[in-house]
Amino acid sequence: MSDWSDSWENQDAEMRESVERFERMLNQQMTWFFDAEELEQLFDYYQDRGNMAHAEIALAKGLEQSPYHSGFMLRKAQLLIGQGEIRLAEELLERALKQDPSMVELHLTRSSLYDYRNQTNRALQHLRKAEQFADQEQMPSVNLAFGMVYLNAGRYRSALDHLQQCVGFDQIDQEHLLYDLCYCYHQLELLDEGIAFFEKQISANPYSDSAWYNQGVLLNQAGLFEKAIVAFDYALIIQPSLSMAHFNMANTLINLEKFEDALASMTLAVEAEPEHSIFINGLGVCYEKLDRYPEALLRYEEASRVDPLLSDAWFGQATCKAYLEQWPTALALINKAIELTEDHEEYWYEKARILMALGCFRDAESALNEALRLDETFWEARILKISLFLAEDSLEQAMQCIQDGQEPHQEEAAYFYELSGLLYAFDMPELVELAATCLRWALAIDPSEAHHLLTFCPEAHNNPVVLSILKEGGALR
Secondary structure: OOOOOOOHHHOOHHHHHHHHHHHHHHHHOOOOOOOHHHHHHHHHHHHHOOOHHHHHHHHHHHHHHOOOOHHHHHHHHHHHHHOOOHHHHHHHHHHHHHHOOOOHHHHHHHHHHHHHOOOHHHHHHHHHHHHHHOOOOOHHHHHHHHHHHHHHOOOHHHHHHHHHOOOOOOOOOHHHHHHHHHHHHHHHOOHHHHHHHHHHHHHHOOOOHHHHHHHHHHHHHOOOHHHHHHHHHHHHHHOOOOHHHHHHHHHHHHHOOOHHHHHHHHHHHHHHOOOOHHHHHHHHHHHHHOOOHHHHHHHHHHHHHHOOOOHHHHHHHHHHHHHOOOHHHHHHHHHHHHHHOOOOHHHHHHHHHHHHHOOOHHHHHHHHHHHHHHOOOOHHHHHHHHHHHHHOOOHHHHHHHHHHOOOOOOOOHHHHHHHHHHHHHHOOHHHHHHHHHHHHHHHHHOHHHHHHHHHOOHHHHHOHHHHHHHHHOOOOO
């Protein structure tokens, strides 16, 4: 297949002669003979250059001359797929496979349709047949197809194994491949392996913005925020219009709590793609982090207008309305977010906060139960649930909730600090000893997180018992 970027002068003499003869035939409205190989090449030539009118004429002529030619049937099926005529494409491919069961491209295309229908096993059956008939030059395309089927099925380890076999082959779009590989490393949480892979890619091609960008994504996920910033910077030096690099740069800066810088980067992302709802929503996040709630609300509202199905935009509006203490409106907005994405624990947590402000404690408890069902390690939800029980003098239920949280939060220092502060804040004699125990557990995990104690008990620094425990645990000198 001809490269779309080839100049006319770079085409071989036979191809130039075929194109000239074909276009003379069209201009003179005559019927000339072209052999099947010529017509296949003419179709590919015009398709690569976006001239689908001429491509379809070449294909129609080919099918008229050779209606059972597998190459023409394949190309017709691919056109039908592009037009959404999936059933007709499937019927044509089945006929072509009966005609030529060893044609690799037919199996690849048939597999892609089964993959489109989420029929993974059938898709893989055709790929195994393609693998059986493929020559060395075709194997990278077969491996890529395997990788995409596994990727769409959520089988990321198998996807990664096949996609890695595509690296370095000219017939595969290497830049796009890097994004798919990064996604696999991300999903498998193979961060060190992924970072090492992209370091090799950068060494081999220092001017690959895709390699630098995906390196930044994995560095950010690994918590290496400063290194991620450097990677995104290089990606943007190479390709200044790379909007996703601006977007992920902003997210990394948020992780570093550099909110003004994050806002500047997110603004550049929006300038690059003004109608990108996720970028607009990102502006709302930046303004919210800066406590500029009216501006945040405007961006969240704009994002939901651009994409009414973007649940994060409705969630952002709910948090802003909650901050402004417009509780009934906040509840309606968070319900909209949950209607769109019901398996997001943070949405249920926010709903519980709003319901508590409205005095709907039983509904709030149900919302917190759902948040913890979705993620039992969500310690902030457990803290809120314990505070709800304590506020209602339901000490037995509070103690049971604390007990339930021991295993899922056993390594989370912030949880035990906030729990200790919460128990001290209620100033109940039966809770004082447990508050001190929780504080000691927190200190044993990480003394540097002691500031979380002040979330519920800002007066803790005036409590001599607390100060003694903090000194004993190494949080104070």
